[in-house]
Amino acid sequence: MSSKSLEEVHESISTQNKTSGFKKILAFLGPAYLISVGYMDPGNWATDIAGGSQFGYSLLWVLLMSNIMALLLQSLSARLGIVTQLDLAQASRETYSKGINYILYFLAEIAIAACDLAEVLGMAIGLNLLFDIPLLHGVFITVLDTFLLLFLINKGMRKMEAFIIALVAIIGFSFVFEMIFAQPELPKVFAGLIPSIPNENALYIAIGIIGATVMPHNLYLHSSLVQTRKFDRNISGVRQAIKYNFLDSVIALNLAFFVNAAILILAAATFYKNGMFEIAEIQDAHRFLEPLLGTKFAPILFAVALIAAGQSSTVTGTLAGQIIMEGYLNLRIRPWVRRIMTRLLAIVPAVVTISVFGEGVTGKLLILSQVILSLQLGFAIIPLIHFVSDKTRMKGFHINKPTQIAAWAIALVIVGLNARLVYGELRDWLSSSPNATLLWFTVVPITVFFALLLLYIVIRPFVVKPKEHIYNHSPHNLKLEFNQSAGLKAQKIAVTVDFSSADEGALNHAFSIGGNQAHYTLIHVVETVGAMMYGEQTVDHETSVDEKLLAEYDIMLTEKGYDIETRLGYGEPGKGIPKIVNEGDFDMLVMGTHGHSGLKDLIFGTTVDKVRHGISIPLMIVRD
Template sequence: MKGKSLEEVNESVATQNTTSRFRKILAFFGPAYLISVGYMDPGNWATDIAGGSQFGYALIWVLLMSNIMALLLQSLSARLGIVSRLDLAQASRETYPKFVNYILYFLAEIAIAACDLAEVLGMAIGLNLLFDISLVNGVIITVLDTFLLLFLINKGIRKMEAFIIALVAVIGFSFVCEMIFAEPEIPKILGGLVPSLPSDAALYIAIGIIGATVMPHNLYLHSSLVQTRKFDRSPSGIKQAIKYNLIDSTIALNLAFFVNAAILILAAATFYKNGMYHVAEIQDAHQFLEPMLGTKWAPILFAVALIAAGQSSTITGTLAGQIIMEGYINLRIQPWIRRILTRLIAIVPAVIVISIFGEGVTGKLLIFSQVVLSLQLGFAIIPLIHYVSDKTKMEGFHIGFWTKTAAWIIASIIVSLNAKLVFDEIQGWIAASANPIWLWLTVVPLAVGFAVLLLYIVFNPFFSRKQRILNHSPHNLALKWTRQSTYDTKKIAISVDFSEADQAALNHAFALGGKDANYVLIHVVESVGAIVYGAHIVDHETSVDEKLLHDYFEMLSDKGFKVDTKLGFGDPAKVIPKIINENQFDVLVMGTHGHTGFKDLIFGTTVDKVRHKIRIPLFIVKN
């Protein structure tokens, strides 16, 4: 199925009508800018400020190295999505056994929660600095951005991209001004490009910088977003798409590098230069900027940029959360439920810690969240490298020897640094504990278990060449047919979702119309990409749904029924009524899954919403 879909030519209007190379490149621009906001979120601010105030310009090389790592890994992620039409979560699901994928999903969710924690704290701190709102109240207020995200998604991807780009412009403008105010020393900036680690504390900050820069959720997100561009699926078309997405990633990530470097340089030129080596809190940085730089605009621009960074990165974090849930465990829930769950997971620990330890711990929380992201990196990078290195799965577009070598070196560096960090931390806990037996019984076995898991995902693909071709939607084509009677109905619409409910819906529809009626099978692709990008989405699930809808068409046509098909994209409760009202149907037949109450809240109530929006009879068939 996957091989066949790769042979198809899918061109969008934007790429088909472009004549100049510049316009062709612009047609592919977009996904990397949504990715880049994750590289300048409040977690980056905390690690950059801590690194600049403690070690001056010495860790600029870590930022540069992280940016190079990020560029290579994001290009691999884009390649995965473009060639295989799978996102990283789906690719992992096809590579490893089910129980391993459940663990990887759990770790990915922890990374999403850690990322969201940084965004929550950043937004709350920005509100506190600008409007003097307490941090606890600011954290609670961040729930409201859930509704902003849903509003933007409903308005379409173009408006969302415009919103994100506007926020990135605010951040960039703010730090251009900050650099003018701070007057950094250029020779010392260049000296900071030479690799060095002044102390063990610098290693902790460096790992935090890597985790904040090379963010694991961005690898899942990028592999999904690149599938929104329709292009020629021929070898030359795929090669061109890979090339233009690399250009897109290079520009976007270098802009993110400028922002991160500006924050570290600002801290070095302002705090380290004046002997203030322990400014790790964003609030302290904001407080000292005005007296040290001599302008009231410095702290204002700082706070505005912080809010912009938190708000922009929260959108990409939410999309990544939906992608990993759908990809790893094949579970799709309502977007607003997913958003609130993600946000609550971040808010609850933030409120508890701030309430107990005070507002002075936010800097430590932010750096800790980025270290958690870095610890998760290996579990995302290694499956990615394995998949894009596979000649069979990538169908000739696998990475070459030198790219593969560079990728494994990056993975080795990240995993080695994390291993040293974990070992040092556990060793310190055991030495400081009055009763270390509990650590030996809990923390040590857990660390060993994750080490074993990491080794498993490294070596398993080398020995297990069995390819798992999975259907990433809950589809089932094993239908049993019952006897049909006739009814004077000319054109019948049937909503199908490739589940067991279809069997009852189709049989009842045929009982209404027999073989004299005309039938139209309606299916709606409701993945997160389809909700955001609509008919422009080109991903694995869309390909699967098109194939299965065609299988239905052939199966029913062979049985003598007059059948047509319609594929929609987005929220079924909106798309199905639109299709029905735009065509001349006599009746709509829909099957139900039989869930009520809490399941309605989680999975949605399509039938109930559809019946209020259509102008023809609705035949509801309970499965």
């Protein structure tokens, strides 16, 4: 089945018919704020605290550089989604082979798991600091926020954005007061903006900061979220959407930079200044804030901001997970199943690590999660640069040469730093490990494989141009019988189609009942996240493809002598189909089904059952 990126909210926010320029800008603002929370999640806190306590203000330049990198890369991601109506995962699926896409999907899932691990630990630490809940219990409590996203997404995209912005505001205001309490030395702050790497450990922390700041899952997420805005898809409309989304990114990411810089400055002005160079744990930072700053409000604000950061980033991390699964695999599962899967992938390593090594290793685990994110960055950034540089794909909105040079320079810096880190780690392991031979036959070949994969991703788009794929069943592949005689007297027949092989049985059974005397209404529901949240205002690639295929059904069947009408719905099929049926005056509904049951019902949904209870006319179910 074809799907749009985040179909349930696709084009659900209209930017058209705004009476003033300010209202039009306001209509576009929002996606980057959901992105910005990924730049201030608990993983950032760990790397910023470690950097500030060990090296004072000297790594501030890494934050600034990371923010500039993030701004350019997020603007490229937004451009891809606006122009092509594809998210980054969908564009990759169109470009690379199935095998390569499976590997890229696997790497993206690792990044999502690493990100969610940071959010789980951050939330658990925040609960521990504020309410004295044991860390392990806090980890299990984080399972409950699985249902928060489901609640928010049902309330609509604007309400979700408002919730996230409120949490971002809490974080921002908390650190305004923390800066007032800490009173940092401004000359040293400005000196920290001059690039320097004090030692090898600083490089590890710097790479962690880059991984925590320029997050790969945010590139997938941004390319999808911008499709929630519906605008005029002409040259001026697309250009305006790109401009306003860039403005959205500038505001939101600079706010994220302020928060990250504030955390590092706070660590430098309190711990580094007092010779406490080994403060890397968030819990230690919280414990020493009150005696060092002389106010009980400092640790409270710190814990509140940490919980807000963890909660906001867990929502966006889940959406990103949904996007990469649907984009790379063209597989849509029920949102709560996806959320539980993502959360378990984070909870299991957190529980095992805390149980075996104790609560004192959470800081190291957080930093490791951010280094993993950084290592995955190249596999997201390089395809993105290729896509937005492609004149054909971008329909004239491709990036210019200076921007391409800047983007490739960023990719080179990130990949180069990662290569330096991997080489250093491998060298240390091979020289100190008693099982060096085992490493030569396991870790080294895996490292070489991923290096070659990265090289392949760099080279392939230069050599082979992508073909446009439509990932659903073509109407012309159906073996329709076109029965001309009516067996029953049903004059108005609704038939659901999903552009799969199930359509063949549904249409043939409908024609056997109504013949060429009946009026047929073909119903298809677009069920991406965008469509669920934004309904008819959704304008993305999948909606366009579905509209095209529905029109092809109409033309083909009309030419065969059938009286055909088409209806496109948006959101969850179990709700969308009954809504269309109940609004029309139909004698019966015919549905094709793939016949899954049991566990598959839990994972993929139970559309037929919901439709059956939602309509009052006869329903014929035709099993594929």
